[in-house]
Amino acid sequence: xxSLSATPRFAFYERLVMRAxxxxxxxxxxPGALVVNGIPSPNGIARLVDLHFLxxxxxxxxxxxxxxxxxxxxxxxxLVWLALPVALFVHVAANAITNSQGAIQHAIQIVSLxxxxxxxxxxxxxxxxxxxxxxxxxxxxxxxxxxxxIVAVYLVAGITKLLVTKGLWIFQARWVGVSxxxxxxxxxxxxxxxxxxxxxxxxxxxxxxxxxxxxxxAATGLFLELGxxxxxxxxxxxxxxxxxxxxxxxxxDYTMGLSFIYNQWxxxxxxxxxxxxxxxxxxxxxxxxxAAATSP
Amino acid sequence: xxxxxxxxxxxxWLRRTRCKWLLVMTVLCLVLRENYPFSNFxxxxxxxxxxxxxxxxxxxxxxxxxxxxxxxxSTLKKIFDRYRRQELNRFKDSGDGRVPLAEASSGxxxxxxxxxxxxxxxxxxxxxxxxxxxxxxxSEQDEALKLETRVxxxxx
Numbered sequence: 033x034x035s036l037s038a039t040p041r042f043a044f045y046e047r048l049v050m051r052a053x054x055x056x057x058x059x060x061x062x063p064g065a066l067v068v069n070g071i072p073s074p075n076g077i078a079r080l081v082d083l084h085f086l087x088x089x090x091x092x093x094x095x096x097x098x099x100x101x102x103x104x105x106x107x108x109x110x111l112v113w114l115a116l117p118v119a120l121f122v123h124v125a126a127n128a129i130t131n132s133q134g135a136i137q138h139a140i141q142i143v144s145l146x147x148x149x150x151x152x153x154x155x156x157x158x159x160x161x162x163x164x165x166x167x168x169x170x171x172x173x174x175x176x177x178x179x180x181x182i183v184a185v186y187l188v189a190g191i192t193k194l195l196v197t198k199g200l201w202i203f204q205a206r207w208v209g210v211s212x213x214x215x216x217x218x219x220x221x222x223x224x225x226x227x228x229x230x231x232x233x234x235x236x237x238x239x240x241x242x243x244x245x246x247x248x249x250a251a252t253g254l255f256l257e258l259g260x261x262x263x264x265x266x267x268x269x270x271x272x273x274x275x276x277x278x279x280x281x282x283x284x285d286y287t288m289g290l291s292f293i294y295n296q297w298x299x300x301x302x303x304x305x306x307x308x309x310x311x312x313x314x315x316x317x318x319x320x321x322x323a324a325a326t327s328p
Numbered sequence: 329x330x331x332x333x334x335x336x337x338x339x340x341w342l343r344r345t346r347c348k349w350l351l352v353m354t355v356l357c358l359v360l361r362e363n364y365p366f367s368n369f370x371x372x373x374x375x376x377x378x379x380x381x382x383x384x385x386x387x388x389x390x391x392x393x394x395x396x397x398x399x400x401x402s403t404l405k406k407i408f409d410r411y412r413r414q415e416l417n418r419f420k421d422s423g424d425g426r427v428p429l430a431e432a433s434s435g436x437x438x439x440x441x442x443x444x445x446x447x448x449x450x451x452x453x454x455x456x457x458x459x460x461x462x463x464x465x466x467s468e469q470d471e472a473l474k475l476e477t478r479v480x481x482x483x484x
Binding site for chain 1: 346347349350353354357358362363364365366367368369370371372373374375376377378379380381383384391393394395398399400401402403404405406407409410411441444445447448449464466467468471472473475
């Protein structure tokens with residue numbers, strides 16, 4: 033990823049690892065079965081398309097099979113023009129149904145948006161290729177737009193905090209203890225894990241008693257969200273910032289039980305991009321030695 | 329600097345920037361708000377000194393894992409919230425009794441929703457008799473947390 037070219041370039045091994053891991057994330061982020069009570073409060077795509085046909089377990093089983101086949105083709109980079117729209121439709125439709133129960137969750141949108149970005153980038157790339165663009169840019173652009181989608185999720189979350197609170201979010205954060213206690217009890221009534229409850233209540237009580245320390249920590253989180261576009265400058269900033277964001281997610285998981293696991297995975301796959309750093313380090317360490325060994 | 333030159337400058341910047349997709353996604357998410365797959369990600373976008381959560385119990389008040397109905401407690405609350413908004417509108421002329429009436433009605437609607445879910449989960453159907461929705465207020469007073477529990481709805 034260089035900062036000079038319009039679309040950053042990625043090596044074959046990077047693209048392959050990203051495709052395989054992202055396919056796995058999409059598979060995991062798509063419900064295995066739709067245990068719902070109809071579509072009582074249609075949301076998003078469920079407002080535009082009647083998705084009731086997917087509530088038939090047999091139809092949904094077919095849709096899951098189609099998704100598996102599409103993701104397999106996607107990883108192999110075969111029939112991508114077909115694989116991406118199929119994967120996008122099944123994934124988004126299934127999650128739109130689960131989000132149409134009158135309760136909207138925010139764990140999966142990031143996966144859907146990255147999948148949408150890759151589909152849009154692919155078709156835009158096909159159009160550009162007809163106009164003479166280098167064919168190697170096609171997949172690089174899909175990754176680049178994926179990275180921008182990830183950044184958009186954090187940036188929008190930060191902007192929304194400022195809009196909703198008229199810029200006073202950090203000051204309101206001193207009441208985070210109340211929210212932590214609510215989350216703690218909600219998790220407890222999901223799994224009856226007494227140890228987790230005690231741990232999270234200790235955090236909630238600490239937050240209630242030390243509101244301004246909590247506000248300071250919250251300010252760090254807001255800075256990371258609003259500063260997330262820095263990840264698009266170069267590989268090093270992407271990796272550093274993404275590590276900080278993953279660290280923040282891990283700390284929120286520890287204190288509030290909010291893991292946002294798919295955010296973490298997408299940061300690891302597209303921003304931290306460990307294969308690049310491993311190969312680069314290996315080349316630095318072993319490259320000169322091999323060069324010396326082969327020199328006359 | 330006048331508006332025309334500002335717009336020209338912005339247009340030139342938009343042509344140059346490498347991050348057009350970031351702008352597109354940011355604008356779409358902020359404008360379309362909660363429309364899956366888009367979202368303006370409002371979770372934890374504001375905090376208050378009081379909130380509440382719900383949990384389920386049997387007729388004797390013994391807690392039941394919400395997940396036995398195939399949903400999480402956070403989802404249970406969001407579904408109740410949707411009914412509550414709808415019922416507050418219905419009881420808007422009820423004066424002081426508006427909130428208790430709306431919450432009692434939302435609790436009954438929530439129980440009916442759970443009944444619908446249990447049609448597909450035989451193990452949940454056995455939990456319906458005497459099922460109660462408990463409403464817990466969480467607030468912060470004098471740097472300490474305070475909980476107040478009451479029953480908002482119960483099945484016969």
